Amino acid sequence: MPNSGDSKPLATDAGAVIRTPDAASLVAAGDAIRAGHLIAFPTETVYGLGADATNGEAVARIFAAKGRPSFNPLIVHVATVAEAETLGIFSEAARRLAAAFWPGPLTIVVNRQPGIPISDLVSAGLPSLALRMPDHAIAQALLAAAGRPLAAPSANRSGHVSATSAAHVAGDLGAAVSMILDGGATRHGLESTVVDATGDTLALLRPGAITAEAIESVTRQPLIRPNADPAVPASPGQLQSHYAPAARMRLDAETVSDGEALLSFGPDVPVTDAAQINLSARGDLVEAAANLFAALRALDATGAATIAVMPIPAHGLGEAINDRLKRAAAPR
Ligand code: TXA
Ligand code: MG
Secondary structure, eight states, X not given: OOOOTTOOOOTTSSSOOEEOOOHHHHHHHHHHHHTTOOEEEXXXXXXXXXXXXXXXXXXXXXXXXXXXXXXXXXXEEOSOHHXXXXXXXXXXXXXXXXXXXXXXXXXXXXXXOTTOOXXXXXXXXXXXXXXXXXXXXXXXXXXXXHTSOEEOOXXXXXXXXXXXXXXXXXXXXGGGSSEEEOOOSOSSOSOOEEEEXXXXXXXXXXXXXXXXXXXXXXXXXXXXXXXXXXXXXXXXXXXXXXXXXXXXXXXXXXXXXXXXXXXXXXXXXXXXXXXXXXXXXXXXXXXXXXXXXXXXXXXXXXXXXXXXXXXXXXXXTHHHHHHHHHHHHSOO
């Protein structure tokens, strides 16, 4: 729900200014980034909480705003492939991935080039760097206005459901951000796929908006899965309990009990009076991914003690959807 040009804060937020991106707000956002402030912005995946990646204090503000464990490294968003190559050392395979999927929802982890101005806090002291060139006009406009690479995690409180609208960001982070650029609901609704390209093999650190199959069809080599066990974080930030609503989660539900809300999928759903949101009545995984986080937030808002979730197929984008659901359901 974008505001009009005078950009008054929404009544529901805790002081954050939601603004429609236009020439004036983008200039102000770019200035704010260079002054070390935080700006939330839309990408094609989820909203990001952006800071100047070359400013350690600004990056530290991200961790403080999110309440995020400081060992969890951040993705650096760049404007071009050439800029990415000045920051990271790209292997042949990493180059092929960038050529095939950038701009787009793929994050490539590479080793840092020596002497780059990116804050060490961004990669939590690791020798590697996660890079992504977003496929979103507003994200690209902010990168241009700031003239800096942007460190940006998903714009939600640490461990909570990711934000796919400006109102979600305001509800989670409110006063901690200088401005929220409103781009409406995000297109994919799921975070980027994270691939480790630092070694000779490619490893899938986080399933996401680009399927493993699509990546393998470009690289013609199998993606290693470092571990299928959600208890063991593949990537430092993949904590087991993550993306969690306040309600408990019950997965692979075929029926609904008293006190539960239902997150359904596909045309055949149980008959129930419970609050229900269907991720995709036609059983489409792309539509389901785009609806996932907003649906979890909406069912949570009904006050149900538990969200029962119907089974989601495991193929294609179902891998990333089931990854998020498993973590949302994990013991907290
Ligand atoms: O779609 C997305 O990727 C969104 C938008 C805003 O771009 N960003 C996002 O950021 O999801 P975040 O911080 O919520 O997740 C970043 C993931 C974490 O799992 C983190 O551990 C991993 O990327 N990561 C970052 N740097 C890494 C590194 N150097 N090595 C391994 N994993 C890394
Ligand atoms: Mg996140």
